[in-house]
Amino acid sequence: MDVIDPTAVQRAVFVVAERHDVLDTPWHAERRVQFVYVSEGVLTVRTDSGLWVVPPHHAVWLLPGALHRASALNPVVIRTLCADTEAVPVPAENCVVSVEPLIDELLLAAAQFGADYPAEGPEARLIDVIVDRLPLLAAAPLSLQYPRDRRILRIADALIAHPAQSGVLDELAARAGVTARTAARLFVKETGLTFGQWRQQLRLLIALERLGAGTSVTRVAFEVGYNDVSSFIAVFKDSLGETPARYFR
Known part of the structure; x- marks a missing residue:
């Protein structure tokens, strides 16, 4: 062509x-x-x-x-x-x-x-x-808005670089030079999601990318921060309506 x-x-x-x-x-x-x-x-x-x-x-x-x-x-x-x-x-x-x-x-x-x-x-x-x-055509929940505030963006960047890290907002906010209360407020204001929802959506999107590249469900689950595969599959199905195996079938 x-x-x-x-x-x-x-x-x-x-x-x-x-x-x-x-x-x-x-x-x-x-x-x-x-x-x-x-x-x-x-x-x-x-x-x-x-x-x-x-x-x-x-x-x-x-x-x-x-x-x-x-x-x-x-x-x-x-x-x-x-x-x-x-x-x-x-x-x-x-x-x-x-x-x-x-x-x-x-x-x-x-x-x-x-x-x-x-x-x-x-x-x-x-x-x-x-x-x-x-x-x-129906919209699909496969996007993620980044925060604009530089302090909150530092938290987002840290999670993007290492999605499996288990730090709570208090720890991540302290490293970014902001209080956890301010960070929580700004996540909602600038992304429309709570911190927990934002991190879960980030993990879901990174998981989709890696599953599409052929990485196993078990490996992806641990790479994006889940302690067991069944929890990851449950979150995936709740968000996208199918298990990872059926989604890519």
Whole structure:
């Protein structure tokens, strides 16, 4: 398949397909909004304000202009819908959504002709159907907002670097030079989550990334800070509706 330079495309909406054995892009920003669908593998997207992990049959909305980087530890197959902001219903912020089988097939078909299609005809109508379906896709709880306060960000960075550490908020706050009470208040104010909820979501997203890379459930459970596998599986199922084994089946 020919490589498409998105900056040179005149069409308002088009789809490109890619496969990477591993992926680690530099920090960059796009002028178009992107709807990045993962058909195989797990994609991780980071900005200075948050983290999004995209497993198979999910997609991430990436708004234009924001610096971000994407990575995948193992092979990943993605199909990306690129669009001018006025051509698609753009969400208010970056988010992950579940993708129905119909959209999967339509994106696959649209990737076959890419940006090379007439303004009127079956290809344009196929694109229109995709655009019409996008607002109907359900959001998935696969993102994490970073705090902005530098003191609280020190706590977040410590947990990101070592998700298995078991320190309580009092200890982590003391190292960051802030009281536990202030830290607890700021976590809720800046992320919408309590400290405990934030750490659990971080562990879940890191676990998803590592499970998608083929690491065993047992190893991942201990790597992200659980003392027993059954507790990890219970949290995973409560958050995502399936056990890890069924989620990646």
